[in-house]
Amino acid sequence: MERPSDQRRVRGNGSRLAGGAVRQAANRRRRVRSYISIIAGLAIWELVARLIHNSLFIVPFTTVVSRLVTMTVSGQIWPNLGASSYEFAVGFLLGAGTGILIGVVMAASRPVEEYLDIWVTFLYATPLVALMPFFIIVFGVGIPAKIAIVYVMVVFPVLINTFTGIRTADADLLEMVRSFSASPGQVFREVLFPSALPFILTGLRLGVGRGLIAVVVGELFFSQQGLGYLINLAGQSFDTPLLFVGVLILAVAGVVLTGFLQTLERRMTPWRR
Amino acid sequence: MAAPKVELRGLHIAFAGEDGPFDVIQDLSLQVASGQFVAFVGTSGSGKTTLLRSVNGLLQPAAGEILIDGEPVRGPGPSRAFVFQRDCLLPWRNVLDNVTLSLRLRGVSRVARTAAGMDLIRLVGLRGFEHHFPHQLSGGMRQRVNLARALAADPDVLLMDEPFAALDAQTREVMQLELLRIWLRTRKTVLFVTHQIDEAVYLSDRVLVLSARPARIREDIEVPFPRSRALSLKRSPEFAVLADRVWSLIESDVMSALQGGETADDR
Numbered sequence: 001m002e003r004p005s006d007q008r009r010v011r012g013n014g015s016r017l018a019g020g021a022v023r024q025a026a027n028r029r030r031r032v033r034s035y036i037s038i039i040a041g042l043a044i045w046e047l048v049a050r051l052i053h054n055s056l057f058i059v060p061f062t063t064v065v066s067r068l069v070t071m072t073v074s075g076q077i078w079p080n081l082g083a084s085s086y087e088f089a090v091g092f093l094l095g096a097g098t099g100i101l102i103g104v105v106m107a108a109s110r111p112v113e114e115y116l117d118i119w120v121t122f123l124y125a126t127p128l129v130a131l132m133p134f135f136i137i138v139f140g141v142g143i144p145a146k147i148a149i150v151y152v153m154v155v156f157p158v159l160i161n162t163f164t165g166i167r168t169a170d171a172d173l174l175e176m177v178r179s180f181s182a183s184p185g186q187v188f189r190e191v192l193f194p195s196a197l198p199f200i201l202t203g204l205r206l207g208v209g210r211g212l213i214a215v216v217v218g219e220l221f222f223s224q225q226g227l228g229y230l231i232n233l234a235g236q237s238f239d240t241p242l243l244f245v246g247v248l249i250l251a252v253a254g255v256v257l258t259g260f261l262q263t264l265e266r267r268m269t270p271w272r273r
Numbered sequence: 274m275a276a277p278k279v280e281l282r283g284l285h286i287a288f289a290g291e292d293g294p295f296d297v298i299q300d301l302s303l304q305v306a307s308g309q310f311v312a313f314v315g316t317s318g319s320g321k322t323t324l325l326r327s328v329n330g331l332l333q334p335a336a337g338e339i340l341i342d343g344e345p346v347r348g349p350g351p352s353r354a355f356v357f358q359r360d361c362l363l364p365w366r367n368v369l370d371n372v373t374l375s376l377r378l379r380g381v382s383r384v385a386r387t388a389a390g391m392d393l394i395r396l397v398g399l400r401g402f403e404h405h406f407p408h409q410l411s412g413g414m415r416q417r418v419n420l421a422r423a424l425a426a427d428p429d430v431l432l433m434d435e436p437f438a439a440l441d442a443q444t445r446e447v448m449q450l451e452l453l454r455i456w457l458r459t460r461k462t463v464l465f466v467t468h469q470i471d472e473a474v475y476l477s478d479r480v481l482v483l484s485a486r487p488a489r490i491r492e493d494i495e496v497p498f499p500r501s502r503a504l505s506l507k508r509s510p511e512f513a514v515l516a517d518r519v520w521s522l523i524e525s526d527v528m529s530a531l532q533g534g535e536t537a538d539d540r
Binding site: 172173175176177178179180181182183186190191194197269270271 | 329330331348349350351354355357359361363364365374375377378406407408426
């Protein structure tokens, strides 16, 4: 009597394996097309730049790369890259931590939510980079002001996503663990946090983009170092290759960090397809 | 009857509706002996699920008492475990960790949990699947995990809320047979809610027919068929007679529900 269901089971696994092969092929095709697209884009950039032949407006990709190599060899890039990385890392980690913490507290407590909700919505919608001059007044022109601007830019997307993730947890699953006498802490560990995890990772991904904007904008004002400083310097001295070096590094950083978080999301939430 | 395992005394449950509170269960009294398999049938929205949730302690009655071994129920506790209609498995836990949820909540060590979990996984016929995740399982297999999870809590009373309703007909038959095999092994007291009359008659010692809302016990029918029961019992004339009797008791409720266009769900 067990047999029929067993057989169906095997067949079910088989088709799932076949589905996996199809998905893998689709993924491979997607990757190949992405690479072709990147190469084609860079080739067009190179071609157009050589045709226009005005290094003030646009410089070929190869010129930007060779400038980057020169700066790496001379060591000019490192203090700037280091400063920006440091500001971003500290601001991002503090912002993400605060966002998750307040998001959890808001989701757990109706009164806290009702008191804070209006301010969170208001501040999330505000282009907070506009506060940079204010942070310079408060913290001076050094690194703390940049950390502050990254922090406020990262907090809100993480906070809102954490809150939403916890609030949208499946009510049936909550009742299920409660029926097994789970304490509030256990309900959080078993259901609320795992439900919120994909949302939190999405919030962090949004935070990466906003944090990078914050670093650059922060360094555009009265800085002595950083990628934003280099870009500003390049603009003032009509050094287009240097300008593109700065932008290129930021773009790569954004892609790498976002990709890392996407991989993390896939690894940590294998049940989502 | 010896001291009942489960006793309901004048149970009364009301929900807040748009036009004030309405009664879901009214003055329901009942005694269930230890080890008995009791099925509840009734129309959709007759409060069957509500009844189970209140016995579990997820829901407080407006009046009356729920006693387990003479002790009043004040909330969820280890003497009862729920088998849910939607399987309610944790998608981020594998089969073993889903089955041993209640042990984890009680702080049982990993080694002891794994041993107990593997025994139950074998009992419900899922050996070899302990490291699969719920999304990799069929509906029938997920309900086996659901059942094993409830058994892991080692409750005196199993509360089963239409656990096979979402399964296809063949899988459902297999699961009924499996459930009886496991029940004969463990001898838990079972309160089983279903809207399938043949399922109720086939599985239980006793079918309780509930009236339309507010729910009261309309009829308490003993099921005389000996254990263990083969699936072929369902094709016997005696079975048909009994199923027909149950159907005649709820027929008028079903008809009036259809005519009234009532769309209330089971809550």
